[in-house]
Amino acid sequence: MRRVLLASTAVLLVTGLLSSCDQVADRLADPEPDQAAADLATGLAGGDLAQVVFTDATAAEATASYSSVVEGLGDVEPTVTVEDVADATDGESTATLAWSWPVGAQPWTYTTEAPLELVDDEWRVAWSPALVEPSLAEGEVLDTTPIAARRGDITGDGGQTLVTLRPVVRLGVDRSAVPKAQAVEAARGLARVVDIDAASYADEVAKAGDAAFVEAITYRREDVPAAAARLAEQDPAVLAIQDEQPLAPTREFAAPILGTVGEVTAEMVKDEPEKYAAGDQAGLSGLQSRYDDLLQGEPGVVVSAVTDAGEEGEAERELFRADARTGGTLELTLDPDLQLAAEGLLADVRPASALVAIRPSTGAILAAANGPGTDGYNMATFGQFAPGSTFKTVTSLALLRAGLTPDTRVPCTSTIVVDGKRFKNYSDYPSGATGRIPLRSAVANSCNTAFISQTDRLGGTGLYDAAVSLGMGLDHDLGFPAFLGSVKAAGSETEAAANTIGQGTVLASPMVMATVIASVQQGSLVIPQLVPSVQVSAPDGAQPLSAAEAKALKGMLRGVVTEGSGRALADLPGPAAIAKTGTAEFGSDPVRTHAWMIAAQGDLAVAVFVEVGESGSRTAGPILKEFLRAAR
Template sequence: MRRARRTLSATVTLAIACTTLTGCFEEPSPHDAVRDFLVGWQSEDYDLAAGRTDGDQATVRKALSDAKLELDAASFRFKIKSVTVDGEESKADFRAEVDLGENNPLWEYDGVLPLHLVDGSWKVRWSPSVLHPQLKEGQRFAVDIGPNPRQPVVDRTGDPLQTDTVLYVAGVYPAQLGDRAEDVVVKLSEITNYAQDRLLSRIRSSPPDKFVPLVTFGRARYQALQSKLNAIPGIKIDPQDQPVNPDAPRQIVGSVSALTPETEQKLGGPQRAGDSVGKSGLQQAYQDYLTGSTETKVITLDLKTGKEVAKLKEWLGRQNVSVKTTLDRSVQAAAEQAVADSATSSLVVVDKNSGEIRAVATKGMHQEKDALAGKFPAGTAFSIVAADALLKAGVSPKQRLSCPAERTVGGARFVHAGQLGANTSGTFQENFAKGCVTALASLARRVKADDLRKSAEAFGVGQPWRLPLRSFNGSFPSLAGDADKAKAIAGQSVQVSPLGMALVGAAVASGTWHPPVLVTEPGSPDPSTEKAPLVQPDPVQLDAKVRTALTTMMRAGALSTPALAQQAKVYGVTATAGNQLTWFVGWQGDLAIAVLSKNYNASAVAGSFFSALRTSP
């Protein structure tokens, strides 16, 4: 696609240039010869170009055609800088612009066309230096490519979050093919679907004694095609270890596959045959960093020896780098163990002091789509946020509230389905701890809608935070009356992700809400904005007195939960959210967590996590 666009652009430029050139000179002049030669070269009308030289027509046509193949060029464009005439001799200075493809910069150089009169007509005096001033007889162009191996995604200590897997790179040594290059390309194209012209140009543009990677295969596809590949004379297989097999959290790290004709065309980036491409997760989001860009040299070669004669241009490319995450292997292992016994659960762990994500584990759910970006009802887990607004409004943790089985607030009906029985009475703190929705909903009249919204924003709900992967920052509805406020306090009209709720727990634990962080280096997935990190909202400091009260209430919540009552210094609440969904939001030490489970007790997953964490290395 990119090559086609550039070629089209060149054609349009050519049409304009021809019109301009026609009016630049008055006859008699070497204008027609200069124009026709460069136009013919640019448009691949090599008969036109050769007819304007004094050289053997077949030799000139072949030299121009070979130059395009040897450079693997998508297009040539030219601009005449000046034309001077001295009797029967003339000289035209021109600027050449060669699109080498593969996302390399344009190669620009200055050339000279010497002309002289032959039987009254101006002719370009032919020699290889017409193509480039440094090209001599017995030499040709070549493009020397130096791809860098894929870099890993690493954890917070720099250890790779994937293991090496063997990819099989099929390629050739051009010097060993002789005149069989076209036959090899036809056969390879038949079994891989790579375009013949692309494969052939890669071979012909490369130094003859250098291995030229053409197609990369994963293990399964290589084994399926191995016999056919072995039957192609000249094809060599280079097994390469590449860091592509993801460790936990596998869906966050992401998968990698060999480059295919379809993905090569779709990406349009620095990838070329022999590379691997990220299909999901961080491997996909940071593909251009992990692969970098190709180091490229335009050189001249001696036709007899195949050795490099001169380096005409070099691009070092962008160095590929590792992607450093905030993930912690030991925390991840504990999280994986905690969700293992459940049927459907999601567990997110963040550092309370920074918002850095330490682990993401799921069972029957997707780590990115559900744990980071899932849109779930907050249920009574949202009472943490609502309590912030209620405490600021003057509601005391000791205020007595009844917990009936049912209650109507402003016309909205609420039914208590908590773990403890209904029709009881207790303090605000006790009803918060056991998640009595009917008691909490009754407080709607004690708080303003705008205060609930402000508390939601303070805890990051609906704030414009984001990650390099898909994520959901929550949504908070407009509140018109007591019924709307009661539904919000009960979390029935609020949507959140497990990540968002882990950040809520972290905010109470530390006293400051922090936006989430998953990757610390590079600052942005887009290399063009390498020095501009993802824009995140500022941290929000909680009211100190309110936070102290919330901490006490969440300690009571943990103590009232059988799965956590014996755990040391665990804080949190267990909540229901309808549709057999349960939440646990809380913390222990520096780690805040959110667990969302279906048909399973979320607090049991939390208890398993904290227990596993104590016994982990």
């Protein structure tokens, strides 16, 4: 019995082993199609089908065909995954592939079906363009057409539009219209009419392709010279293309601050190839550059199936469209009417000049104008100049904190000598305002010697601390190019004396001097604001301006208008104005003077700066007065 049992067991074991071997053999003889589908998806995603076996093409031929089909999509790479593989039936199966192309703001997604066939114990794929996109037929390839995004607007106070798409005319030479020699001659003629370098433009046209449009210059539509318009009508080589560009109301409108938009530079493409490509439009300078990501928008795209139709052109079928997304709006505080008024007042000022207007209640910068003499430099918010006697506003606060009052008498002498350096008052200083005079009179008449005589009262950081309380001396990012002034420690007695009258180591921008008088007018620290989305708080350690200090300062600066160097503002209609004039020497052989004036009336604070002027009251004063009148 025992041998029989053992024999039966052995038979069962052998039978089981034979059965298991049969199953393995069956699997080896009939492999599953899943791996072939996975290899196909991987190869399509990577653009290399070397690991895929095809029924009717070599892997190299399929890879080449695939490359030609998708070449028109550019450098984008798809994500391809196996969504499903049908059960094999009679040596055939179908793999469903899920595609996703990152060609637009939203990816282009779809599925295709890949026929699989078991040949010689190996699953093979039948190649066709329909593997790439289900509707593609032989001879069709994919192509893309970009849809440019509309750049976002820049708005100002109350949501008024500052920068938006405005009509322009692009003038240039069309190489396809005439023979090369005629195009080059037309280029010379156009260059002379629009006042650009004729030789270099003609050379550019000569080197361009036979079908190229070579732009010479772009004008606002209303600014196209009549001679250029006639040339475009008469010469077949000269082309005037109607277009749109993001522009401010005028060419000069806050130009150094807003910046420009144009074709990206080679350097931009090199530094950020994932963001820019040759021919793209982007912000090149100013706020247009700093906030380009917000304003740029997102381009759209149309994906088409294109058939090469030979001489008759190309037949297209639209397969996918991702509409462009308009860029965001950049909100600023500029008031267009006040900005235009400021620029108009500076238009005829030959030296470099600037005007900044601030709303004290909010810190909003309503105007930041640069005159034509600045040659495109942003002096209004980023200039760095000695503020002269306008800085006596700061020195007055420091003296109040040192124990003086507006009635404290200080010596106003014709000259004062500090460590061998002789200081004096300005040439037409009123003789009746000398001697021991109240601090208020020293402020009103801007007595240099009186302030210098009090230098020792200020201590090491007295001026700096007072400046910070009025918004000056601590630079921090306001979201735009801004210089908030510098009040460095003096390196000598002479320098300390000069600092009290806004020279020495003291530097300021027109914006920060407008901030100083805005803080006095408001009775508390004002933080200038141009980009409301950038939240800026008062600098740490700034001692608040007390109500008594603000009242004393306003009273003394009111005296500048009623009895001092700012008397020209006395007849302004509306609320009482406060002001301070300033003149600062600079350079040598000859020594020249900056002309300053700051003032506040109601909820408006203004600083005017002229780089070379006679005096604050005579040069900057009339501009400031007219601006305040225009703002009413």
